[in-house]
Amino acid sequence: xxxxxxxxxxxxxxxxxxxxxxxxxxxxxxxxxxxxxxxxxxxxxxxxxxxxxxxxxxxxxxxxxxxxxxxxxxxxxxxxxxxxxxxxxxxxxxxxxxxxxxxxxxxxxxxxxxxxxxxxxxxxxxxxxxxxxxxxxxxxxxxxxxxxxxxxxxxxxxxxxxxxxxxxxxxxxxxxxxxxxxxxxxxxxxxxxxxxxxxxxxxxxxxxxxxxxxxxxxxxxxxxxxxxxxxxxxxxxxxxxxxxxxxxxxxxxxxxxxxxxxxxxxxxxxxxxxxxxxxxxxxxxxxxxxxxxxxxxxxxxxxxxxxxxxxxxxxxxxxxxxx
Amino acid sequence: xxxxxxxxxxxxxxxxxxxxxxxxxxxxxxxxxxxxxxxxxxxxxxxxxxxxxxxxxxxxxxxxxxxxxxxxxxxxxxxxxxxxxxxxxxxxxxxxxxxxxxxxxxxxxxxxxxxxxxxxxxxxxxxxxxxxxxxxxxxxxxxxxxxxxxxxxxxxxxxxxxxxxxxxxxxxxxxxxxxxxxxxxxxxxxxxxxxxxxxxxxxxxxxxxxxxxxxxxxxxxxxxxxxxxxxxxxxxxxxxxxxxxxxxxxxxxxxxxxxxxxxxxxxxxxxxxxxxxxxxxxxxxxxxxxxxxxxxxxxxxxxxxxxxxxxxxxxxxxxxxxxxxxxxxxxxxxxxxxxxxxxxxxxxxxxxxxxxxxxxxxxxxxxxxxxxxxxxxxxxxxxxxxxxxxxxxxxxxxxxxxxxxxxxxxxxxxxxxxxxxxxxxxxxxxx
Numbered sequence: 171x172x173x174x175x176x177x178x179x180x181x182x183x184x185x186x187x188x189x190x191x192x193x194x195x196x197x198x199x200x201x202x203x204x205x206x207x208x209x210x211x212x213x214x215x216x217x218x219x220x221x222x223x224x225x226x227x228x229x230x231x232x233x234x235x236x237x238x239x240x241x242x243x244x245x246x247x248x249x250x251x252x253x254x255x256x257x258x259x260x261x262x263x264x265x266x267x268x269x270x271x272x273x274x275x276x277x278x279x280x281x282x283x284x285x286x287x288x289x290x291x292x293x294x295x296x297x298x299x300x301x302x303x304x305x306x307x308x309x310x311x312x313x314x315x316x317x318x319x320x321x322x323x324x325x326x327x328x329x330x331x332x333x334x335x336x337x338x339x340x341x342x343x344x345x346x347x348x349x350x351x352x353x354x355x356x357x358x359x360x361x362x363x364x365x366x367x368x369x370x371x372x373x374x375x376x377x378x379x380x381x382x383x384x385x386x387x388x389x390x391x392x393x394x395x396x397x398x399x400x401x402x403x404x405x406x407x408x409x410x411x412x413x414x415x416x417x418x419x420x421x422x423x424x425x426x427x428x429x430x431x432x433x434x435x436x437x438x439x440x441x442x443x444x445x446x447x448x449x450x451x452x453x454x455x456x457x458x459x460x461x462x463x464x465x466x467x468x469x470x471x472x473x474x475x476x477x478x479x480x481x482x483x484x485x486x487x488x489x490x491x492x493x
Numbered sequence: 494x495x496x497x498x499x500x501x502x503x504x505x506x507x508x509x510x511x512x513x514x515x516x517x518x519x520x521x522x523x524x525x526x527x528x529x530x531x532x533x534x535x536x537x538x539x540x541x542x543x544x545x546x547x548x549x550x551x552x553x554x555x556x557x558x559x560x561x562x563x564x565x566x567x568x569x570x571x572x573x574x575x576x577x578x579x580x581x582x583x584x585x586x587x588x589x590x591x592x593x594x595x596x597x598x599x600x601x602x603x604x605x606x607x608x609x610x611x612x613x614x615x616x617x618x619x620x621x622x623x624x625x626x627x628x629x630x631x632x633x634x635x636x637x638x639x640x641x642x643x644x645x646x647x648x649x650x651x652x653x654x655x656x657x658x659x660x661x662x663x664x665x666x667x668x669x670x671x672x673x674x675x676x677x678x679x680x681x682x683x684x685x686x687x688x689x690x691x692x693x694x695x696x697x698x699x700x701x702x703x704x705x706x707x708x709x710x711x712x713x714x715x716x717x718x719x720x721x722x723x724x725x726x727x728x729x730x731x732x733x734x735x736x737x738x739x740x741x742x743x744x745x746x747x748x749x750x751x752x753x754x755x756x757x758x759x760x761x762x763x764x765x766x767x768x769x770x771x772x773x774x775x776x777x778x779x780x781x782x783x784x785x786x787x788x789x790x791x792x793x794x795x796x797x798x799x800x801x802x803x804x805x806x807x808x809x810x811x812x813x814x815x816x817x818x819x820x821x822x823x824x825x826x827x828x829x830x831x832x833x834x835x836x837x838x839x840x841x842x843x844x845x846x847x848x849x850x851x852x853x854x855x856x857x858x859x860x861x862x863x864x865x866x867x868x869x870x871x872x873x874x875x876x877x878x879x880x881x882x883x884x885x886x887x888x889x890x891x892x893x894x895x896x897x898x899x900x901x902x903x904x905x906x907x908x909x910x911x912x913x914x915x916x917x918x919x920x921x922x923x924x
Contacts, residue, residue: 241918243587244563244584244588244922245563245567245585245588245590245591246566247590247591250921250922252921259918265889265911330736330737330742331736331742331745349736349737349742350735350736350892350895351896352892437742439737439738439739439885439888440738440888441737441738441885441888441891442888442889442890442891442892442893442896442898443892453882453885456560457556457881457885458879458881458882459559459560459563459584459879460879460882460918460922463918
């Protein structure tokens with residue numbers, strides 16, 4: 171088990187330093203630089219990765235940007251250049267704006283809850299001495315469930331005809347109607363998405379806690395009696411790099427990876443149920459065959475994600491202390 | 494050793510004869526039992542002749558099949574035959590170069606084609622405004638009214654023919670402990686087929702058949718609004734149960750014996766026989782007696798097959814041959830009995846009747862009889878682009894109507910407004 175945490179934290183460290191290097195364009199210390207005999211050799215090693223990125227990421231992105239300026243018939247017989255009209259149509263649509271609002275709300279709440287609960291469980295599990303592996307395994311196991319399966323399991327609980335949670339809500343006098351009532355459905359997707367993501371955060375927080383040196387903990391014990399103060403003043407700052415990394419990952423998760431959960435919960439027919447922007451791109455593009463409009467929406471989404479990432483690194487990362 | 498050699502020779506011989514066959518492909522959106530029946534029919538076609546070999550491929554749901562057909566066409570990898578559902582008809586028919594009209598295909602291959610051989614309700618839906626068949630009707634269904642016989646016995650009332658009659662008997666059904674009415678897919682039942690059963694205009698430009706440009710959806714008229722005001726009123730009085738946009742969620746109370754009436758598809762017949770443990774029967778979907786000229790036939794639901802363009806003459810000849818094979822009475826009756834979809838030709842219907850199928854299964858006849866009712870000015874079909882998205886708008890507004898967030902009139906004004914925006918957008922893509 172300890173092995174896993176170690177690899178996890180190493181991988182996380184590697185990703186972090188890569189992100190940091192990318193953003194601050196730091197040049198590595200010349201002394202540490204690996205030298206190649208021929209200038210082409212490093213490119214040869216990079217080639218497969220670059221090819222994958224170019225084919226599966228850049229090329230479709232360029233295509234999306236191009237087709238967002240056109241209105242075209244689904245079968246590709248004719249495309250009319252319309253400039254920014256697809257963007258204007260999307261942004262002027264009240265439906266698009268309400269979907270965007272819900273997406274922002276959804277991201278915030280899913281990220282906050284799954285980070286919060288993940289951290290709480292990690293701190294508590296870290297203190298358990300007897301039977302620790304059993305607790306940890308139980309908490310982590312949910313991570314092995316694929317999102318569509320998580321959606322299906324969730325819907326067995328939330329089903330409007332026979333879900334046990336419907337009976338539970340009825341006991342408290344609420345008629346739970348997932349699939350009909352907007353906010354009931356929102357509660358269902360948030361619950362399932364958070365449940366699915368907690369183990370991921372748990373693993374990283376736990377490994378983060380393991381990397382806090384015992385000497386620091388012992389020193390803190392002398393300085394502060396209160397467990398909460400020790401946590402706030404010592405543990406939490408030392409966990410900041412992990413938390414920052416998880417923040418980025420969780421926002422991406424709630425924006426994109428929750429797609430299958432929505433698909434299962436709304437059963438392919440969103441009606442008046444809440445959906446995220448990604449789901450709307452899919453609906454308009456793949457079910458509605460509106461390629462131009464759907465491309466414009468996905469470009470908007472790309473811009474939002476890029477802006478969010480830059481903001482996080484500019485403003486938040488400055489406050490993170492890397493040990 | 495000798496045996497193996499002979500077997501090898503025999504195998505290579507078969508392989509050569511297989512090689513000489515023309516391969517054609519068929520992408521469809523059917524699953525479960527209906528998907529198996531497609532494989533069976535393809536096998537029957539392959540066994541019946543030597544020249545062509547048909548391979549059916551399941552592409553998920555109707556919508557996924559259409560989307561993958563489109564993507565394949567754009568990269569030149571389209572199948573010979575693509576199944577497209579009713580709501581997607583406008584999309585594929587407007588793309589004129591993407592398909593070969595079924596009628597042309599069959600006549601070019603030197604086979605016979607007679608429009609009049611098809612039952613009246615099937616003739617226009619996948620045809621152009623001159624009546625030429627663009628798509629080949631394949632699996633056709635009609636929305637019909639299923640009812641729990643025990644519930645009606647207990648309540649001591651008769652199944653309704655009209656919505657007025659339903660209003661009279663519904664309290665008795667409720668009294669007997671049943672939820673009187675549920676219905677799946679209100680877009681299909683209470684809008685599209687509300688229009689056909691009551692002979693109401695659905696869109697300008699002759700329900701959209703005459704031109705893509707300037708076609709506007711018509712749903713804010715007093716009759717359409719009245720239908721939903723009634724549904725809302727019934728829902729508030731617990732005479733109608735609304736369970737969202739999902740098909741199965743609205744069917745569940747009927748299967749559980751809680752609701753007395755379920756408006757569903759004639760194609761649901763086979764499934765219902767397995768999922769219910771009470772006696773049920775079926776009748777035509779009710780209409781409004783108060784609307785003049787109502788009681789007409791319904792639109793055809795389900796899907797049609799389209800011959801994709803860009804294929805060789807040999808392959809097209811095979812596709813034509815398969816289309817003719819599909820419409821033969823034997824194939825139609827086989828398909829009808831195994832799936833619950835209606836037979837699409839008069840000859841097939843007669844054959845099923847002669848075989849005594851409807852004496853055994855009277856419910857199986859309801860759909861086709863409803864499609865053979867008298868037609869009206871507006872019962873041929875409708876043709877609106879981006880219609881799957883318009884349905885999505887309707888589904889959203891219906892949820893809001895039944896949760897009391899919006900008045901019926903306002904909801905339909907939103908549907909009309911957003912629907913017309915989508916239609917205008919579609920006209921631009923097609924232009």
